[in-house]
């Protein structure tokens with residue numbers, strides 16, 4: 001898993017916390033800082049095919065060097081004696097590579113620990129071994145693309161049929 005703070009929306013470092021696991025930190029990349037205090041963001045990651053990293057929201061990030069899709073090729077990656085943590089600061093203008101052993105079935109929260117960022121959406125649920133625990137998911141729990149709508153002032157989830165009819 002690659003966590004980054006790059007692109008147009010990058011303004012700060014993010015302390016990212018994972019529930020249910022510790023993770024290995026395989027690589028951590030910081031921006032260069034010039035003598036006059038300017039940050040030079042890493043170019044290891046290409047945020048977009050059509051925009052520069054500074055102009056992009058970085059929603060289509062990929063390695064600039066495609067051979068790095070095989071993580072064994074990433075220079076400086078530590079696959080032997082990596083540090084194990086459950087929180088990591090993702091550097092402003094940089095990135096971290098982490099990995100877990102996915103052996104703990106559950107829906108695990110992964111989020112920025114700056115509360116404002118978390119409530120704005122910098123959070124996700126790791127859906128691990130879904131087949132073993134989907135019966136425990138609360139009825140009506142919103143999922144990706146199950147958009148909420150207001151009915152008579154009450155916010156409620158669209159039913160599965162409504163989602164299907166809207167192609168969601």
Ligand SMILES: [Cu+2]
Pocket residue numbers: 013014015112113114117118122
């Ligand atoms: Cu944050």
